[in-house]
Amino acid sequence: MGSTRLPGKTLEPLAGQPSLLRIVHRLQRIPNISAVVVLTSENPRDNAIVASCEEAGVSCLRGDENDVLGRFHAAAAALEPDRMVRITADCPLVDPGVISDLIGLQDADPSLEYAAVATGALPADAGYRRFPDGLDGEVFTASALEQAWREANDPFEREHVTPFIWRRPERFAVAMLECERDHGNERWTVDFPEDLAFVRAVYERLGDEEFGWRDVLALLEREPELRELNERHRVLAD
Numbered sequence: 409m410g411s412t413r414l415p416g417k418t419l420e421p422l423a424g425q426p427s428l429l430r431i432v433h434r435l436q437r438i439p440n441i442s443a444v445v446v447l448t449s450e451n452p453r454d455n456a457i458v459a460s461c462e463e464a465g466v467s468c469l470r471g472d473e474n475d476v477l478g479r480f481h482a483a484a485a486a487l488e489p490d491r492m493v494r495i496t497a498d499c500p501l502v503d504p505g506v507i508s509d510l511i512g513l514q515d516a517d518p519s520l521e522y523a524a525v526a527t528g529a530l531p532a533d534a535g536y537r538r539f540p541d542g543l544d545g546e547v548f549t550a551s552a553l554e555q556a557w558r559e560a561n562d563p564f565e566r567e568h569v570t571p572f573i574w575r576r577p578e579r580f581a582v583a584m585l586e587c588e589r590d591h592g593n594e595r596w597t598v599d600f601p602e603d604l605a606f607v608r609a610v611y612e613r614l615g616d617e618e619f620g621w622r623d624v625l626a627l628l629e630r631e632p633e634l635r636e637l638n639e640r641h642r643v644l645a646d
Contacts (some may be wrong), residue, residue, distance in 0.1 A: 409453045410473075413599050418497050419460055420604055423611040427500045427598070428457065430611075432466050435495060437504040438511070447483055449473035477566045481557040484550050492553065494546045494569060498598045500607050503621040507545045510585045514547050519581050521552040522573045526584045528592035537586040542596030543621055546570055552580055594635075595642035596624065602638040609634050 411417050419426040425433075428446065435444045446468040448457045454470070461468035469486065471479030484492060493511065495502055506525060514520045526534070528541030548570060556565070556572035565572040573580050598604050610624055613631070628634055635642065 409456060414601060417598055419456060422500055422608060426460055428497055429464050430500045431497060431502055434502055434504055438508050443467060445469060445483060447479050475566045477557055477560060477569050480553060480569055484553055489550055491547055491549045496544060499542050499544055500598060501542050501596045501624060503543055505620055506539060506543050510545050510547055513583055513585050520583050521580045522548040523583045523585060526586050528594060532592060536584055537590045538592030539587045540591050540594035540596045548573060595638055600641050602641060606634060606637040609637060
């Protein structure tokens with residue numbers, strides 16, 4: 409709830425439901441996952457997140473506001489998963505099919521300890537065919553998370569959960585899920601009021617949570633002017 413660029417964005421309504429619950433409901437459509445859990449902080453301003461989750465019957469765990477790695481480790485200790493999928497709460501257009509493919513990437517190679525969706529959050533010169541920014545996701549083993557939690561001292565690595573892993577490809581087996589072609593110049597994440605206006609426009613037109621990322625692309629082909637809603641931030645992201 410304490411976002412500096414868009415305070416309270418987590419619970420901003422999208423087609424009648426809080427953005428956070430839109431994300432949860434989309435993720436609940438992924439086959440073969442055991443649970444979707446919201447991890448929020450112990451800061452009193454995040455009591456609203458807990459209340460929203462309780463009202464919707466969604467599991468919610470709390471932890472240190474800045475040590476998000478520690479928050480994930482505590483969740484792993486409580487839930488004992490073999491691996492975890494991480495989705496950030498600024499991605500209300502997250503696609504269950506893409507995340508399912510990400511999990512499948514690790515299923516196909518059990519040696520992988522970490523895999524992520526290549527999106528527009530990565531620079532164009534990173535060499536990946538990127539999905540739109542806002543379709544981000546990561547999957548990692550409980551073992552890799554444990555090692556990161558024990559050894560990470562860099563505040564950046566504690567706050568952002570997985571950098572300890574992906575910064576060390578010589579130590580951890582990592583992979584990226586790429587798109588069939590590069591769409592990295594599309595900005596679908598929510599950091600600013602203009603981003604929220606864009607996502608709201610998408611939900612108003614596509615209606616419910618069953619649509620996927622290709623449906624959003626098709627919408628933008630029909631109504632390219634929608635990109636103008638957050639154009640200035642999309643250009644900066646490029």
